Amino acid sequence: MTTREIAEDFCALLKEGRHEEASARFHAEDIVSIEAMEGPMARLEGKAAVQGKSAWWYANHEWHGGGAEGPFVNGDQFSVIFDMDVTAKQTGQRMQMREVGLYTVRDGRIVEERFFY
Amino acid sequence: MTTREIAEDFCALLKEGRHEEASARFHAEDIVSIEAMEGPMARLEGKAAVQGKSAWWYANHEWHGGGAEGPFVNGDQFSVIFDMDVTAKQTGQRMQMREVGLYTVRDGRIVEERFFY
Numbered sequence: 001m002t003t004r005e006i007a008e009d010f011c012a013l014l015k016e017g018r019h020e021e022a023s024a025r026f027h028a029e030d031i032v033s034i035e036a037m038e039g040p041m042a043r044l045e046g047k048a049a050v051q052g053k054s055a056w057w058y059a060n061h062e063w064h065g066g067g068a069e070g071p072f073v074n075g076d077q078f079s080v081i082f083d084m085d086v087t088a089k090q091t092g093q094r095m096q097m098r099e100v101g102l103y104t105v106r107d108g109r110i111v112e113e114r115f116f117y
Numbered sequence: 118m119t120t121r122e123i124a125e126d127f128c129a130l131l132k133e134g135r136h137e138e139a140s141a142r143f144h145a146e147d148i149v150s151i152e153a154m155e156g157p158m159a160r161l162e163g164k165a166a167v168q169g170k171s172a173w174w175y176a177n178h179e180w181h182g183g184g185a186e187g188p189f190v191n192g193d194q195f196s197v198i199f200d201m202d203v204t205a206k207q208t209g210q211r212m213q214m215r216e217v218g219l220y221t222v223r224d225g226r227i228v229e230e231r232f233f234y
Contacts, residue, residue: 034191034192035191036190036191036192070217071233072215072216072217072233072234073153073233073234074151074152074153074219074231074232074233074234075151075153077231077233078233079196079217079219079233081198081217098189099189100187100189100196100198100217102191102194102196102219114191114194115191116188116189116190116191116194116195116196117189117190117191
């Protein structure tokens with residue numbers, strides 16, 4: 001599969017809310033996930049850690065709406081634009097967030113995801 | 118200046134359509150510009166070459182509308198989302214384009230720009 005084909009399939013799953021399936025199919029075992037923040041979530045290594053972060057996030061936020069737009073491709077990388085309208089369960093704070101995800105592909109799998117906001 | 122401050126100032130100039138000033142102030146002399154296409158514009162090196170490409174582009178497209186959204190920041194990089202509604206003067210073809218620009222900052226200047234579509 002080309003990077004564009006992988007990007008299209010990955011993004012199609014995200015648009016359908018099938019995040020776990022997207023990770024299972026396309027995350028490399030040694031994927032690195034980089035957030036634009038300090039703390040323990042700033043850099044995670046390995047598919048299990050990244051899936052754990054995702055599971056934590058969905059468990060701790062109430063989802064009101066949002067979506068994924070893309071992909072936008074260049075070489076072995078692609079971008080996805082995310083919108084999220086969520087309430088953080090711990091604080092009760094409702095937030096509208098918009099961010100850009102940058103994904104790097106190697107050997108048919110995503111080896112890095114990096115989020116911009 | 119932090120990467121976020123540079124990103125904010127650069128993006129503010131783009132939003133005002135001041136592309137030449139944005140380049141003059143923030144592009145490094147050795148900036149590399151990478152497009153997601155084949156051909157002579159695929160990779161340009163140096164501020165003069167990048168400014169030349171930009172001048173060529175604006176001379177060869179009629180601008181109907183568009184804008185820049187962002188910045189979205191992570192570490193020493195930031196993203197900007199672009200919308201363009203233009204007519205290519207050579208072909209007369211009107212196009213609505215949407216793309217993501219990814220910028221890398223070093224020593225207060227943009228050393229790489231990479232466009233995704």
